[in-house]
Amino acid sequence: MNPLAKELNDVLAGSLAAELLSDYGKRMYFPKGIISQSAEAKQKAHTYNATIGIATEKGTAMCIPSVFAEFKGDLSRDDVFPYAPTAGEMALRKIWLEEMIRKNPSMVGKKTSIPAVTGGLTHSISIAASLFLDKGESIIVPDMYWGNYNLVFTEQREAKQVSFPLFADGKLNIDGLAKTIDSIEGAHVAMILNFPNNPTGYTPTISEAKALVAMLVSKADQGKKMLVFTDDAYFGLFFEEDVCRESLFALLCDAHENILAIKGDAATKEEMVWGFRVGFLTYNAKGMTESQYEALVKKTMGAIRGSVSSCSKPAQSILLKGMKSKTYHQEKAAGVAEIEKRYKLMKQVLSTYAGNPYLTPLPFNSGYFMSFVCAGDAEKLRLHLLDTYGVGTISIKNAFLRLAFSSTDMDEIEDLVRIVYKAAQELFA
Numbered sequence: 287m288n289p290l291a292k293e294l295n296d297v298l299a300g301s302l303a304a305e306l307l308s309d310y311g312k313r314m315y316f317p318k319g320i321i322s323q324s325a326e327a328k329q330k331a332h333t334y335n336a337t338i339g340i341a342t343e344k345g346t347a348m349c350i351p352s353v354f355a356e357f358k359g360d361l362s363r364d365d366v367f368p369y370a371p372t373a374g375e376m377a378l379r380k381i382w383l384e385e386m387i388r389k390n391p392s393m394v395g396k397k398t399s400i401p402a403v404t405g406g407l408t409h410s411i412s413i414a415a416s417l418f419l420d421k422g423e424s425i426i427v428p429d430m431y432w433g434n435y436n437l438v439f440t441e442q443r444e445a446k447q448v449s450f451p452l453f454a455d456g457k458l459n460i461d462g463l464a465k466t467i468d469s470i471e472g473a474h475v476a477m478i479l480n481f482p483n484n485p486t487g488y489t490p491t492i493s494e495a496k497a498l499v500a501m502l503v504s505k506a507d508q509g510k511k512m513l514v515f516t517d518d519a520y521f522g523l524f525f526e527e528d529v530c531r532e533s534l535f536a537l538l539c540d541a542h543e544n545i546l547a548i549k550g551d552a553a554t555k556e557e558m559v560w561g562f563r564v565g566f567l568t569y570n571a572k573g574m575t576e577s578q579y580e581a582l583v584k585k586t587m588g589a590i591r592g593s594v595s596s597c598s599k600p601a602q603s604i605l606l607k608g609m610k611s612k613t614y615h616q617e618k619a620a621g622v623a624e625i626e627k628r629y630k631l632m633k634q635v636l637s638t639y640a641g642n643p644y645l646t647p648l649p650f651n652s653g654y655f656m657s658f659v660c661a662g663d664a665e666k667l668r669l670h671l672l673d674t675y676g677v678g679t680i681s682i683k684n685a686f687l688r689l690a691f692s693s694t695d696m697d698e699i700e701d702l703v704r705i706v707y708k709a710a711q712e713l714f715a
């Protein structure tokens with residue numbers, strides 16, 4: 287093992303994170319190579335700095351003017367062209383954490399790591415999986431989940447996805463999750479929970495969230511050592527009064543020594559910058575010290591360095607400037623309000639089809655999507671909608687059909703729903 291990995295493991299010794307690390311996670315370290323020598327030179331090289339692996343002139347990044355001309359606003363060449371630090375721009379990491387605490391009041395006064403920037407939430411999930419999941423280990427995933435988990439957990443990590451029904455009697459299936467936790471052999475239990483959920487558009491209500499946290503804490507009390515990864519891709523898109531508006535991560539912060547909470551979130555949907563590829567990874571476990579959080583971030587940086595090396599600099603600079611703008615909160619709220627209007631209309635239109643025998647909406651109260659349980663083959667329905675009506679939808683496991691109200695304009699929703707029900711009747715009647 288590299289001595290630097292051993293150093294980090296020594297710092298982490300005794301923590302839950304150390305116990306849950308995968309083999310790769312244990313071996314991971316951040317090399318004291320070019321990056322840290324360059325950082326040292328930045329501070330001390332007063333005469334010449336011949337360390338940096340970019341091209342500069344008079345101390346600023348060289349560039350092709352035609353490329354730079356596409357960057358409007360007040361971005362400098364150095365905001366756009368150099369590499370970003372491995373864990374991301376510190377100013378962006380700090381503002382992301384400040385915003386996280388502002389949106390999640392349960393986090394006030396609780397220590398977490400400083401969020402590390404990744405190349406999007408998929409990258410956050412992939413890095414966390416590499417650091418904490420070994421081949422053959424289990425990870426609990428609700429039956430309604432984002433299909434890309436298969437590539438990360440099953441194919442990349444060769445882990446075993448253990449499933450449970452997300453709903454029981456139209457409510458969050460907390461009991462099902464509890465039983466699934468009990469069914470995992472040994473003390474270590476990993477899970478990923480995604481709210482607002484893709485594909486259902488469901489977020490626990492306030493009382494469900496409380497019960498979920500209480501259940502997880504009771505399992506921790508019983509000696510289960512849990513990694514709870516919260517996939518917060520659609521955080522903030524909450525459309526009903528009784529919906530829990532805080533991340534499960536926030537509710538689990540400092541909840542128990544046996545719970546390592548990992549928040550995967552991203553600017554992707556939260557800031558409507560899908561193609562920017564800026565995500566974050568944040569850690570919390572009760573009792574972890576600042577130096578242990580730093581060691582965990584160093585391991586995360588090793589995983590970033592060894593995969594994408596560093597994440598997009600212009601995306602981070604643009605995002606940071608945008609988030610610091612005086613009108614940022616107001617503009618963001620306007621975007622959320624527009625999606626909420628579509629959600630409300632979707633609910634209203636669907637209510638006129640209540641009791642329809644062919645399509646039954648699953649509970650939804652947030653996010654981008656709603657899904658139907660189909661009375662027949664959902665893939666056949668998807669193809670029928672596409673070929674006969676030119677309507678694009680997503681079929682899942684041949685049983686569910688997902689509609690994105692996030693990408694359907696107000697004046698299209700009623701007609702979209704009409705066509706979907708008509709097509710379902712044509713196929714399933």
Ligand SMILES: Cc1ncc(COP(=O)(O)O)c(C=O)c1O
Pocket residue numbers: 405406407408409432480483484517519552554555560564565
């Ligand atoms: C539940 C969920 N998690 C993660 C992601 C990935 O986000 P990103 O584009 O930031 O990688 C998505 C994107 O569709 C998603 O639906």
